[in-house]
Amino acid sequence: MPRARPRAATPILLRDIDEPGLATLEVYERRGGYQAMRKALAMDQAAVVAELDASGLRGRGGAGFPAGRKAAFLPQGDMDRYLVCNADESEPGTFKDRELMAKNPHMLIEGIVIAAHAAGASRAFIYIRGEYEQQARVLDAALAEAAAAGYIGERILGGSFSCSVVLHRGAGAYICGEETGLLDSLEGKRGNPRLKPPFPAVQGLYQGPTLINNVETLSTMPHIIAMGGAEYAKLGVSGSTGTKVVSVSGHVQRPGNYEIELGTPSREIIFDLAGGPPEGRQVKLWFPGGSSSPVLTAADLDVPYDFDSLAKAGTMLGSGAIIVVDDSTPVLDVALKLAKFYRHESCGKCTPCREGTNWTVRMLERIDAGEATPMDLDIMASVQEHIIGNCLCVLGDAMAMPIGSMIAKFRDEFEAHMHSRQLAGAL
Amino acid sequence: MTRVTRFAHGSRVPGWDQAADLDKDPAGVPDPALVEVPAKLRAEIEAAMALYPDRRSAALPALAAAQRVHGWCSPEAIEQVACVMRLTPAYLSSVATFYDMFELEPVGPHSVYVCTNISCSLRGADALYDAIEQAAGDDPQINLRHFECLGACDIAPMVSVDQVYYGPLELADAQRLVDDLQAGREPIPDLALSRLRCADPKANA
Numbered sequence: 001m002p003r004a005r006p007r008a009a010t011p012i013l014l015r016d017i018d019e020p021g022l023a024t025l026e027v028y029e030r031r032g033g034y035q036a037m038r039k040a041l042a043m044d045q046a047a048v049v050a051e052l053d054a055s056g057l058r059g060r061g062g063a064g065f066p067a068g069r070k071a072a073f074l075p076q077g078d079m080d081r082y083l084v085c086n087a088d089e090s091e092p093g094t095f096k097d098r099e100l101m102a103k104n105p106h107m108l109i110e111g112i113v114i115a116a117h118a119a120g121a122s123r124a125f126i127y128i129r130g131e132y133e134q135q136a137r138v139l140d141a142a143l144a145e146a147a148a149a150g151y152i153g154e155r156i157l158g159g160s161f162s163c164s165v166v167l168h169r170g171a172g173a174y175i176c177g178e179e180t181g182l183l184d185s186l187e188g189k190r191g192n193p194r195l196k197p198p199f200p201a202v203q204g205l206y207q208g209p210t211l212i213n214n215v216e217t218l219s220t221m222p223h224i225i226a227m228g229g230a231e232y233a234k235l236g237v238s239g240s241t242g243t244k245v246v247s248v249s250g251h252v253q254r255p256g257n258y259e260i261e262l263g264t265p266s267r268e269i270i271f272d273l274a275g276g277p278p279e280g281r282q283v284k285l286w287f288p289g290g291s292s293s294p295v296l297t298a299a300d301l302d303v304p305y306d307f308d309s310l311a312k313a314g315t316m317l318g319s320g321a322i323i324v325v326d327d328s329t330p331v332l333d334v335a336l337k338l339a340k341f342y343r344h345e346s347c348g349k350c351t352p353c354r355e356g357t358n359w360t361v362r363m364l365e366r367i368d369a370g371e372a373t374p375m376d377l378d379i380m381a382s383v384q385e386h387i388i389g390n391c392l393c394v395l396g397d398a399m400a401m402p403i404g405s406m407i408a409k410f411r412d413e414f415e416a417h418m419h420s421r422q423l424a425g426a427l
Numbered sequence: 428m429t430r431v432t433r434f435a436h437g438s439r440v441p442g443w444d445q446a447a448d449l450d451k452d453p454a455g456v457p458d459p460a461l462v463e464v465p466a467k468l469r470a471e472i473e474a475a476m477a478l479y480p481d482r483r484s485a486a487l488p489a490l491a492a493a494q495r496v497h498g499w500c501s502p503e504a505i506e507q508v509a510c511v512m513r514l515t516p517a518y519l520s521s522v523a524t525f526y527d528m529f530e531l532e533p534v535g536p537h538s539v540y541v542c543t544n545i546s547c548s549l550r551g552a553d554a555l556y557d558a559i560e561q562a563a564g565d566d567p568q569i570n571l572r573h574f575e576c577l578g579a580c581d582i583a584p585m586v587s588v589d590q591v592y593y594g595p596l597e598l599a600d601a602q603r604l605v606d607d608l609q610a611g612r613e614p615i616p617d618l619a620l621s622r623l624r625c626a627d628p629k630a631n632a
Binding site: 130133166189190323 | 521526527529546578582587621
């Protein structure tokens with residue numbers, strides 16, 4: 001069932017995605033693959049970092065930190081440095097990395113070598129979530145091909161730079177997408193996040209300086225090197241340069257991955273590309289950046305889809321996953337689904353998150369059971385406020401922000417739900 | 428009022444009355460002379476350990492390998508991994524209990540993970556789970572689980588059967604999925620994610 005895939009005016013990451021056999025080295029090279037790596041390895045380390053800096057590329061994993069600056073943070077000198085590719089894509093609603101890895105694994109490997117060169121790292125690890133077994137197999141085959149061709153491993157292309165790449169499979173834990181939780185998990189421990197600082201750039205994997213980047217960020221790097229950082233920065237808008245693969249899911253007619261230039265109006269992504277909600281339905285609320293982002297309503301559909309505009313609208317671009325909820329679904333169901341997810345995934349290390357997620361689930365269940373009072377909504381809102389900023393990582397915040405925004409924006413509906421359940425109970 | 432689950436003596440904490448035996452010494456690193464480890468499993472764990480600067484990094488791949496051999500992270504499986512990796516069984520248990528994909532009790536050989544997170548549930552995943560549960564009945568061969576977002580919201584509602592993704596499923600596909608599994612066929616092959624263009628290079632051959 002081939003699906004029509006509307007594209008950005010200038011697709012970069014998804015340019016060749018439907019090319020048959022793209023996952024093989026032969027086809028990838030025929031499409032110009034590994035040329036950027038040759039170019040990068042001929043440049044010195046500082047020049048590669050400068051290109052990344054000039055591109056204005058911001059991390060595609062969720063935090064949106066400038067990728068060039070992050071690479072420059074690593075202390076230089078005679079020590080082991082590491083590059084870790086975060087392929088533990090677990091944010092509900094996000095499936096861009098899955099498609100990039102399964103269909104174009106060599107683009108990621110090329111990006112890894114370029115980033116490793118920029119950071120001076122001699123060992124790279126791809127931490128892929130355990131559930132992605134098919135994708136791990138594709139990557140394994142691609143890594144074997146790249147190693148045989150001399151593109152990874154000792155003395156790449158016969159030059160002085162060496163970088164080994166190891167594929168590491170996780171085992172099912174959302175928290176391992178958090179960078180320090182991921183590092184602990186990669187060291188063979190429970191995936192508990194660490195106290196920051198020290199940040200991973202200074203003290204990360206095996207206590208060494210570590211650069212951690214998302215799959216999409218690394219996959220973009222070959223294109224930046226190929227076209228030049230300044231040229232890449234012309235795409236998108238100021239502060240949010242380049243293109244982004246957006247995963248659109250939920251109540252839309254054509255869920256899927258769409259590459260857009262940052263700054264595209266959100267309405268265009270949800271309606272023109274993904275087809276909008278089913279016939280006769282209206283957009284009730286939508287998550288612009290995965291389930292952890294504060295929700296927006298139909299009134300916000302014209303917000304440009306970029307980091308700064310979404311921040312101004314009180315939410316975030318996050319992992320670039322739009323989840324659309326139409327008017328057929330009660331907001332309480334959405335809140336309860338999310339709260340249960342975060343309760344299950346909380347690692348339990350910090351009290352506000354461990355207890356806050358648990359209490360939020362119980363209070364939402366009370367509302368649904370008709371046992372709550374209007375005061376409970378205020379208490380629930382204050383629970384969210386007490387989680388934010390009080391934990392080692394942002395997992396608790398990731399529940400508190402969307403739930404807090406739902407209570408603020410749909411308070412009437414929560415109260416109506418509460419009353420109707422109370423009446424039903426009294427009968 | 429909502430009933431809070433109570434365990435023995437009214438405690439809300441599961442397992443509080445099964446506390447560790449404080450008179451017993453903790454299990455140390457198993458003696459290699461006393462633990463029999465299948466040669467293939469040993470080779471797989473040792474190969475994993477060689478990939479990392481610190482051998483302990485191989486804990487996850489090693490436990491996954493042992494689970495493939497034993498079907499779940501049984502005490503024997505943990506002991507064998509501990510013996511090869513030179514770690515204590517307690518350490519490995521602490522790791523195994525953290526991750527969703529490690530089974531802590533015996534389960535059926537066919538894993539059926541139904542994503543019931545937000546995007547899939549908006550498209551009917553909860554009803555799909557119920558339909559599969561009803562179709563599977565109490566078949567001990569099928570390990571049916573609710574699972575958190577599996578990263579395939581484009582084919583929602585979806586399931587991962589033995590780590591292969593299928594979707595989108597209609598309610599009627601639930602019975603077909605179970606029938607195919609029970610007959611030993613590849614389940615609902617027409618709904619495999621790999622049928623979508625280029626998901627798998629071999630699919631285009």
